[in-house]
Amino acid sequence: MSLQPYASPIERIWFWVFRIFCGLILVFLMVPVLVIIPLSFSDSTFLTYPIQGFSLRWYEQIFSSGPWMDSLRNSLIVAPLATILAMIFGTLAAVGLNRAEFPGKGMILALLISPMVVPLVIVAVGMYFFFANLGLLNSYAGLVIAHAVLGVPFVVITVNATLQNFDYNQIRAGASLGASPLRVFFTVVLPQIIPGVASGGLFAFATSFDEVVVALFIASPSERTLPIQMFSGIRENISPAIAAMATLLILLSVVLLLVMELLRRRSEKLSTHR
């Protein structure tokens, strides 16, 4: 949308009103993310502006505190494992869904996507009772399984999308040249769908790294993840230590965003090469 030289005054006014409105929405979206970063460098114990003096004491505090580091370690154990599980299950299923028509396919797809839709508290309460019977309550295994369930729909969706413009004759070509199905998958299919697999994996990772509700129900204090630590911190006593951890998490989201953009470019390049 651009302003034409022959635009009437009213159109000019509308144009600028519209632009300013959109600018305000962008400010609304960005301000909360930006406002918390400077506070993490404050030397005050209160999260308020104006900042009197700068210090790194809050970073020092989270890096030397047992609970913060333990919860970070727990999240760094659970999230990658859940991501790998989701990537393996999700990729296989997406390939299968695209390979052939079979009865009940629509229903199965709806089932595979449903963890994204069901309210988290219902998943949490359900798993709380069910995992208690299986002895999975208060264990890393339980958390990994739960987070893999929540992350797998993203992998199915992204891999499914990449497979939409995949040419299946390549599989036949590979097979006719004598390669085993596994070899065809790893040398022909996987290199082409890897952007989809990876971006689904990123979504799954981000989901696990930010998941509070299910973890609150099924994890004991010794498996306390970073989001739970943040949650109880915000709830009990919101200190600049939370701003410091928030700043680190914003850095992580910048990294995730950049990797996502690289993957998108790569997959565009792959699809235009053909």
Added chain:
Amino acid sequence: MSSITANHNADNQPITGLKAQLRRAERMKKIKAMLLVAPLALFLIIAFVMPISSMLWRSIDNTEVSSVMPLTAAAILDWDGQGIPDEAVFEAFAQELRESRAGGGLGRIGRRLNYEDPTFRSLLTQTLRGLPLSTEVSWTEELIGINARWNETSTWLAIQRTAPTVTDRYLLAALDLERDIDGKVAQIAENQRLYVSVFQRTLVIAGGVTLICLFLGFPLAYLLATLPPSKSNLLLICVLLPFWTSLLVRTAAWIVLLQSGGLVNSGLMATGIIDSPIQLVFNRIGVFFAMVHVLLPFMILPLYSVMKGVPSSYQRAAVSLGAHPFAAFWQVYVPQTVSGIAAGTILVFIMALGYYITPALVGGPSDQMVSYYVAYYTNTTNNWGMAAALGALLLVVTLLLYMVYHKLVNQKQLVRS
């Protein structure tokens, strides 16, 4: 396929022709495809569907009394509800009450019967203490001697209500309903009603958040879709960065911004709009700010992807044919974005319905949604039937909307292909 040269298929029958072979190859392909989907489908059935369905079962599960006191439950179901039951029921009850001390049975029936009458648990413990050691007694007289309430019809009616293995009391209670003495469904006393207003509140918050997201998201998506890519990519980062940022970080940031000494209040005071800080957080305003912020990207992204595919030439054609630019926008452009509006609106509404963390952190007691009560009954009061009933109703609404969403998105894909 090796069977082409072998001239025989696996069943050692002569090959009937190429057609059969093709059919077999197709079937193999189908089976292979299903085998690839099977691990995930099984994983989700075990780790997702079964937990949720067993939780839903708890919303009608009523096996506390019948599992701890099977004889009493069977006997009292035959009682006509007039006067008091006969000696056989009294005897079964007294025996099984004595046995219930082992294995936590007393606690389970006590908790269940307390939902019928909050003094039942103490009645049970008092009765248990007073039971005679001898068995050659009239149990009717003994029990009435311990507490005169055993001579009241209502006491035994309460036990009778807990005897069947399934019940609708939790689902009814989740809608502020109950069964009256005659077994008819009726509204509960006005001062005890709660859940209908909780559901209303949930719908109001989710609906309000969705409308605000549409109002803010539509113009921004339009701007992003019509700007040249070099500029729009930069602005898209402003949408995607919050999208990728932890929900907890954003919620914490809103508390910082909206608190009484926060930037918003000091800004408003500096410009002279208000004289003293106003309460913007830990109430409904805070919930709306934080939820709209979290969910806005989910509105913008579907709208943006649909608007990207809408050519601007139709709108220009309408204007060149004499339409007012606003008319061209409303009548020509907006109808082409309906699928994006529908997808974004339903997506945001579905997600908002199940919100728990954000209202818990930035809302007050009167801003808590259904999810909060599900968690509350599971964690705090251990009333699992109530938690499951509220969860079941929430799930039904969500799944119905999801089906609509699924249909809309599928249709969109059909139109495109």
